[in-house]
Amino acid sequence: MYKRYSKQRTLILEIVKSTHSHPSADWIYNKARKIMTKISRGTVYRNLNQLAENGEINVIKDGDVMKYDGNILRHDHLLCTKCDSVYDINILPKDLDKKVQRLINFDVKQISLTIEGICQNH
Amino acid sequence: MYKRYSKQRTLILEIVKSTHSHPSADWIYNKARKIMTKISRGTVYRNLNQLAENGEINVIKDGDVMKYDGNILRHDHLLCTKCDSVYDINILPKDLDKKVQRLINFDVKQISLTIEGICQNH
DNA sequence: TAACAAATAGGAATCATTCCTGTTTATAAT
DNA sequence: ATTATAAACAGGAATGATTCCTATTTGTTA
Numbered sequence: 001m002y003k004r005y006s007k008q009r010t011l012i013l014e015i016v017k018s019t020h021s022h023p024s025a026d027w028i029y030n031k032a033r034k035i036m037t038k039i040s041r042g043t044v045y046r047n048l049n050q051l052a053e054n055g056e057i058n059v060i061k062d063g064d065v066m067k068y069d070g071n072i073l074r075h076d077h078l079l080c081t082k083c084d085s086v087y088d089i090n091i092l093p094k095d096l097d098k099k100v101q102r103l104i105n106f107d108v109k110q111i112s113l114t115i116e117g118i119c120q121n122h
Numbered sequence: 123m124y125k126r127y128s129k130q131r132t133l134i135l136e137i138v139k140s141t142h143s144h145p146s147a148d149w150i151y152n153k154a155r156k157i158m159t160k161i162s163r164g165t166v167y168r169n170l171n172q173l174a175e176n177g178e179i180n181v182i183k184d185g186d187v188m189k190y191d192g193n194i195l196r197h198d199h200l201l202c203t204k205c206d207s208v209y210d211i212n213i214l215p216k217d218l219d220k221k222v223q224r225l226i227n228f229d230v231k232q233i234s235l236t237i238e239g240i241c242q243n244h
Numbered sequence: 245t246a247a248c249a250a251a252t253a254g255g256a257a258t259c260a261t262t263c264c265t266g267t268t269t270a271t272a273a274t
Numbered sequence: 275a276t277t278a279t280a281a282a283c284a285g286g287a288a289t290g291a292t293t294c295c296t297a298t299t300t301g302t303t304a
Contacts, residue, residue, distance in 0.1 A: 004250050004301055025291080040253045045292060047251095061183045064261075065291070078228055091222065100213065100237060106200055107240040115222060118229040126270055126281050147260080162284045167261060169282090186292075187260070 008032075008039055012047045016057050017070035022077075022086040024065050060086060060114075076112070080119035087119070130154075130161055134169045138179050139192035144199075144208040146187050182208060182236075198234070202241035209241070 015031050016023070023031075029044045048068055051057045058069040060077060067086060074094055078087040092113050093099075101108045137153050138145070145153075151166045170190055173179045180191040182199060189208060196216050200209040214235050215221075223230045 006251055006301080008252070038253070040255090041291095042254080042293080042295095043252060049293095061185070063183070064186060064188075066186075078226070080228075081231065089226065091225075103213075104200070104211065105242055106202075106237070108237055109203070109239040111235070111237050113233065113235045115228070115230055115233050117231040120227055128270075128282055130283070160284065162286090163260095164262080164264095164285080165283060 008036065008043050009047045009051070011036055011039075012044060013051055013056060016048075016051070016068050019070070020088070022060060022062075022067045022069050024062075024067055028068065060112075062086065077114045078119070079114055079116050080121075081116055082118050082122050085119060085121075089115070091115075130158065130165050131169045131173070133158055133161075134166060135173055135178060138170075138173070138190050141192070142210070144182060144184075144189045144191050146184075146189055150190065182234075184208065199236045200241070201236055201238050202243075203238055204240050204244050207241060207243075211237070213237075 011032055012028060015028050025041075025045055025048055028048070029039070029041055032039050032044060048057070048066075052059045052068070055072060058072055060067040060069055062079060062084060069086075071088065074092075076089050076091045078089050079085075080087075092111065096111055097108055100111065133154055134150060137150050143149075147163075147167055147170055150170070151161070151163055154161050154166060170179070170181075170188075174181045174190070177194060180194055182189040182191055184201060184206060191208075193210065196214075196219075198211050198213045200211050201207075202209075214233065219230055219233055222233065
């Protein structure tokens with residue numbers, strides 16, 4: 001089995017990497033359509049899932065919508081519940097994974113801290 | 123405006139409080155139907171949202187499904203990605219809210235830490 | 245250049261959740 | 275108690291993000 005690099009996947013990755021705005025799949029789809037008119041929703045979803053599985057991008061659960069993050073360095077999120085904006089922040093120490101792993105009998109894959117509240121714009 | 127206490131809401135709250143299994147709305151709906159045969163899905167969802175808004179129960183985002191937690195004391199969650207189980211754990215200090223609030227210009231409402239991985243059953 | 249698995253487009257299907265409407269019910273005022 | 279009324283309900287339709295399906299296209303290898 002070999003790995004294929006389609007133009008679609010490359011474009012989707014570029015779009016996610018090119019913004020700090022933590023976009024939704026739909027936002028990414030619309031942005032992609034401006035460049036590749038005939039790209040389909042299914043392709044966007046499939047590639048986002050695949051890129052996330054490969055660890056090339058991150059996923060944030062924002063209510064019932066998934067958002068995507070090109071920043072794969074460990075960091076935390078501020079989520080404004082009024083405007084649904086997501087901001088990056090660093091609260092947790094970078095080695096927390098290992099500390100937690102020592103404390104509990106659980107195969108730790110990812111630690112995510114989200115702070116919900118209301119941002120300065122309100 | 124006054125506050126109404128329907129039998130349905132009381133039952134739903136009791137069900138959520140009576141388990142540590144972090145059930146989904148659908149699980150709660152089915153459990154409720156065994157006691158109150160004609161209760162509707164809409165009622166379950168409406169009341170879960172309302173109870174969560176009042177701070178009487180907590181909400182956990184598990185993928186694209188919401189789960190509910192009768193434990194409103196501050197705590198963190200272990201989420202097993204193989205069996206979708208949620209376990210309670212205490213990692214963060216209880217006064218983290220206040221510490222974070224001092225650090226950032228953001229009206230902090232809730233801090234949630236979720237550790238994803240694979241539990242002992244696998 | 246041929247063979248073939250991977251990826252795609254387009255659209256249908258899924259499924260949790262919300263919304264809508266006519267009816268019932270808990271509370272407050274009389 | 276009775277009545278008035280807004281809150282809550284049941285039942286079912288609508289929504290919307292995401293996944294799934296199928297015939298077609300496209301990268302990669304031989």
